[in-house]
Amino acid sequence: MPTLPTSPRRRVVMIVIAAAAVVTAGGLWAATLIKSPAQVAADAAPPPPSVLTAPVENRVVSQTLTARGEVVIASTFTANTPPAAGQPGMITKIPAGPGTEVEAGGQVLELSGRPVFVLAGATPSYRDLAVGVAGDDVAQLQRGLASLGLGSGADKAGTYGAGTASAVDRFYKRLGYPVLTSGDPGAVKAAADAVEQKKREAAADPAAKPALAAAEQELKRLRAENVAKVPAGEVVFVSQLPATVSAVGGVVGQVAKDPVLTLAVGTPVVRAKLPVSQRAKVAAGMTARIVDADGKAHDAKVTDVGAPVQPEPGAGNASAEAPYVPVTLTPAEALNPSAVSQQVQVALTVDGTAGPVLAVPAAAIFARADGGRYVQVHENGATRTVSVVAGKVGDGFVEITPQPADALAAGTPVVIGTAEAAPATQGQGPGQG
Structure with missing residues (x-):
């Protein structure tokens, strides 16, 4: 079909209609960009905060005091030169240097070529132990030798006789040293020579036999006295x-100085210093936790709480250390002696509940004008308030007793605060930036 010509008037009408359509579309698009001041303020406002909750817990509530501590030996033993031994000798050997653990019968020093060994006993060494000597020191010598398998025969406990002398002789042979004797070896030799002379005389003249018998008796006496002994300086x-x-009191090649020997006795313990204000909270028997330099934790108990100490000012008029209470803690398992002098972290459990109780973070509890304590439970988008009685406080938690008792249980979410949501970031349009 042939196209009909369009009249000028018709073309004008169509142009107007098209322009109106464009304007209408532009208006609709502009309407999406234009907002009222109230809408702009609403869009700029931060989103409502979200509620932070934490579950009610069934746990032990206790307060923990922390302090720095040092590993030390429970006690120290020092050995000086016994009065009977005179001046200490030259150190000729150190078989057991600092840090060495020694058992009963162990040699720790060699002074002027003679051994110094240790045995268990409460009575210090103050005299030579030899035949005819009796006392507690003899008894502990006998016990020490017996622990090494060297019995004292028929000797009475605490009396040094031939049986004890024999045990001493065998012990020194184990150490590899000649035993010293209590008598005069020269006198023994002279008596033995006299016996031989009397024997020759008695052979020639029977009248000399009584003299021979007397000489033999004297030799027997001297030999009985000239038996193994333990000098005071050697045990x-x-x-x-x-x-x-x-x-030890010096190095090899030097004359030993007192104390000749210093021993760390007993298993290592930990000494800590607590502020005086915490004194009433700590008592012997409390449980503790010790973390050593390697990060290993050890269970321990408080075994002693000392009196407050006021340190003296330091040198150069330096201010004194703050007053403190010394606390001794004994690990459940003995620490290695090599840990002595190491610094450790100490945590003391004080003022705690006897067992697990209902507890909430301290931030969950709030007070009202009526003096009561409350928590807010937030479940399924709804919040309710529960009255509680607060108990023990420790490590960020508070023991609670709900009112009524069944109002809360372990796992119930309670409000501990709110978190502001991050504001939305508006994107940049084309050509912006």
Whole structure:
């Protein structure tokens, strides 16, 4: 079909209609961009905060005090030169240097070529132990030798006789040293020579036999006296063994100085310093936790709480350390002696509940004008308030008793605060930036 010509008037009408359509579309698009001031403010406002909750827990509530501590030996034993031994000798050997653990019968020093060894005992070494000597020091010598398998025969406990002398002789042979004797070896030799002379005389003249018998009796007496002894300077009686050598009184080639020997006795313990204000909270028997330099944790108990100490000012008029209470803690499992002098972290459990109780974070509890304590439970988008009675407080938690008792249970979510949501970031349009 042929196309009909369009009149000028018709073309004008169509142009107007098209322009109106464009304007209408532009208006609709502009309407999406134009907002009222109230809408702009609403869009710029931050989103409502979200509620933070934490579950009610069934746990032990206790307060923990923390402090720095040092590993030390429970006690120290020092051995000086016994009065009977005179001046200490030259150090010729150190078989057990500092840090060495020694058992009963162990040699710790060699002074002027003679051994110094340790045995268990409470009575210090103060005299030579030889035939005819009796006392507690003899008894602990006998016990020490018996622990090494060297019995004292028929000797009475505490009396040094031939049986004890025999045990001493065998012990020194184990150490590899000649035993010293209590008598005069020269006198014994002279008596033995006299017996031989009397024997020759008696052979020639029977009248000399009584003289021979007397000489033989004297030799027997001298030999009985000239038996193994333990010089005062060669045995160190220690209250508890094993012990660890802490120091010796010099080096090889020097004359030993007192104390000749220092021993660390007993298992290592931890000494900590607590502020005086915490004194009433700590008592012997409390449980504790010790974390050593390697990060390993050890269970421990408080075994002693000392009196407050006021340190003296330091050198150069430096201010004194703050007053403190010394606390001794004993690990459940003995620490290695090598840990002595190491710094550790100590955590003391004080003022706690006897067992697990209902507890909430401290931030969950709030007070009202009526003086009561409350928590808010937030479940399924709804919030309700529960009255509670607060109990023990510790480590960020509070023991609670709900009112009524069944109003809360372990796992119930309680409000501990709110979190502001991050504002929305508006994107940049084309050509912006």
